[in-house]
Amino acid sequence: MKKLALIVGLLALFLTTPQKIDAVCTPMTLSCPAGKVACLGSGAARRCCDSDDECSAYQSNPDEFVASQRLMEVCEFAEDKKTECESCFKKDPPEAWTAIGCIPTTPEGFIKQFLGLGIGLAGGIAFLLIIFSGFQMITSTGNPERLNAGKELLTSAISGLILIIFSIFLLRLIGVDILGLPEFK
Structure with missing residues (x-):
């Protein structure tokens, strides 16, 4: 039985390869990249949004918008599963995206x-x-x-x-x- 456990453990070790993840923090600049809209929130908060609608949603309720956007920023690191990650957060009730996929929060x-x-x-x-x-x-x-x-x-x-x-x-x-x-x- 010990041999079986050893074999299963070694197979699990060698068959699961970690994905390469690059973590880069880019400070916000005064100009937004092409295709983005510069958006000012309350105070000195500055944000680059994808559209004018997104910018107005940010300006109307910046705290809630920033919280939901921070959750969506997790999807930037799920390179090949980005659409699945975004659809996970948009479900009602929202679900949590993890390394093993979308997990229900209820x-x-x-x-x-x-x-x-x-x-x-x-x-x-x-x-x-x-x-x-x-x-x-x-x-x-x-x-x-x-x-x-x-x-x-x-x-x-x-x-x-x-x-x-x-x-x-x-x-x-x-x-x-x-x-x-x-x-x-």
Whole structure:
């Protein structure tokens, strides 16, 4: 089992490569780049906006506008997923963009997303354990201890898979049929 954990750990280490991210801070100048509109807010605040409408939104409520724009600035670093990031913040209710994608900010959405992810991950692990137990039984070479260990692992993996399937069934039965919760459909 230690070997399996070591192999899975090494695969995870080598298959996940970090993305290169450049963090550059550019001070605001008096002139805006081409295609941008210079916009003055309350006090000495100065901003380059994409359009006149954006500038008027900034001038009417600078604090709220700056807060929402700062969230959107996160999307500048998500180079190839910029449109997905921007659509994430524009949802109602807004969601949070993270390294693993768009995460719901409501408790119901958060639980729903990670419950599905957890069940899928548990099913995948059970599948890998079934494959590993089959490999262990095939390579036991007549050793009864290794053969029994493989059988026990297979039995445990199938039992876990059945438990996962029944838990999904019970969640749907209780959540949708009995309580009528729309989030579980």
